Amino acid sequence: MKFFCDNTSWYKANLHAHTTVSDGRKSPEETEKLFREKGYQILAFSDHWKVSPAKVEKEFILLSAAELDTYYGDNKECFHIIGLNLPEGTTFPNPNKTVHPQKLIDRIEELGGSAFLAHPQWSLNQPEDIAALRNIFAVEVFNTTSGLPHNPDRADSSDLLDLVARKGYLIPQIATDDCHWYDGDECKSFTMIQTEDFSVEGIVKALRNGKFYASQGPLVKQVAVEDGRVTVTCSACVSAVFFSNSPWVSKRAEFSPEGATEYTYEIAKGDCFVRIELTDKDGNKAWISPFPVNDAINRFGQK
Ligand SMILES: [Zn+2]
Ligand SMILES: [Zn+2]
Structure with missing residues (x-):
């Protein structure tokens, strides 16, 4: 998707x-x-x-x-x-x-x-x-x-x-x-x-x-969910953090001091939603809205 x-x-x-x-x-x-x-x-x-x-x-x-x-x-x-x-x-x-x-x-x-x-x-x-x-x-x-x-x-x-x-x-x-x-x-x-x-x-x-x-700066090209993974493609960013409801997930924060244009997150079993924050080398952020995962249905009726 x-x-x-x-x-x-x-x-x-x-x-x-x-x-x-x-x-x-x-x-x-x-x-x-x-x-x-x-x-x-x-x-x-x-x-x-x-x-x-x-x-x-x-x-x-x-x-x-x-x-x-x-x-x-x-x-x-x-x-x-x-x-x-x-x-x-x-x-x-x-x-x-x-x-x-x-x-x-x-x-x-x-x-x-x-x-x-x-x-x-x-x-x-x-x-x-x-x-x-x-x-x-x-x-x-x-x-x-x-x-x-x-x-x-x-x-x-x-x-x-x-x-x-x-x-x-x-x-x-x-x-x-x-x-x-x-x-x-x-x-x-x-x-x-x-x-x-x-x-x-x-x-x-x-x-x-x-x-x-x-x-505040980073530009997002696409966010895709496929085979249990979230992939975001963007302008060069030094970090991507994938927030969810699960308290602990390994590799939810990825860093690339040189700047990367793609970051991936493996959705955890207990995740009901994921949202993404990107940061560029100047400290400017971008925020991608939370979306439901693992077939969770949010209370506005989205899946
Ligand atoms: Zn106002
Ligand atoms: Zn106001």
């Missing part, structure tokens, strides 16, 4: 960015210009509770977006939900910021949009509360601005999401900057999206079908 198509185009995206429309420090025009200069083809301005306009050009697409936040329950657990592809002109007057996060996701779906969960490690979300969410197409495994020096060192949600995956909830993973232009929180972490159809519809379909991976 191959995860990606061998001859389909990839597009570089930042799906979470703030501008002066909310608490970002650069205008939408400046933000677009800077991301385009860095080779991004897809961008979403996800200002707080403000739906940004979409724009479609031949080689660049702005997805409409907004970030909605709520503080639910007795301990006011914080959830930030991003809605992509929301209808232009949508407003959220007097938002209730104490509703269950599922209500925000359901509203995004009703509007025809697609929702993902932002920075669960920064929010200190509980694994069971993440696992309870329905109809999110992804979760942020890495969120640049949630790290140092802008925030506590909580950019990386991968350990937390392994606890969620351990319960059978294998949520596809993206990386974003969530840039506010705090001096260095932009153009660092991105999502590579694979689609034959470079249009809003084509991008949304690829996102909802999991045709993407998260990265």
Whole structure:
């Protein structure tokens, strides 16, 4: 089984960015210009509770977006939900910021949009509360601005999401900057999206079908599962770590100081899921979403 198509185009995206429309420090025009200069083809301005306009050009697409936040329950657990592809002109007057996060996701779906969960490690979300969410197409495994020096060192949600995956909830993973232009929180972490159809519809379909991976640099060509082995082919990386639910597996971390473009993992008997982290010589990572193995069925119904 191959995860990606061998001859389909990839597009570089930042799906979470703030501008002066909310608490970002650069205008939408400046933000677009800077991301385009860095080779991004897809961008979403996800200002707080403000739906940004979409724009479609031949080689660049702005997805409409907004970030909605709520503080639910007795301990006011914080959830930030991003809605992509929301209808232009949508407003959220007097938002209730104490509703269950599922209500925000359901509203995004009703509007025809697609929702993902932002920075669960920064929010200190509980694994069971993440696992309870329905109809999110992804979760942020890495969120640049949630790290140092802008925030506590909580950019990386991968350990937390392994606890969620351990319960059978294998949520596809993206990386974003969530840039506010705090001096260095932009153009660092991105999502590579694979689609034959470079249009809003084509991008949304690829996102909802999991045709993407998260990265800060390494590029992934293919992930294949065959005869009990996982093989990832990529740009030159110095290490590949294959995470799973099994506490001990030999050779789950492979190193190649010269840089290798292929790494393999033998699936252990007790593995129910596997996910992959690649690192290049500069320390930049790529994350491949968890997928079920050994005929495990994840609780979203994927095999
Ligand atoms: Zn947020
Ligand atoms: Zn944000």
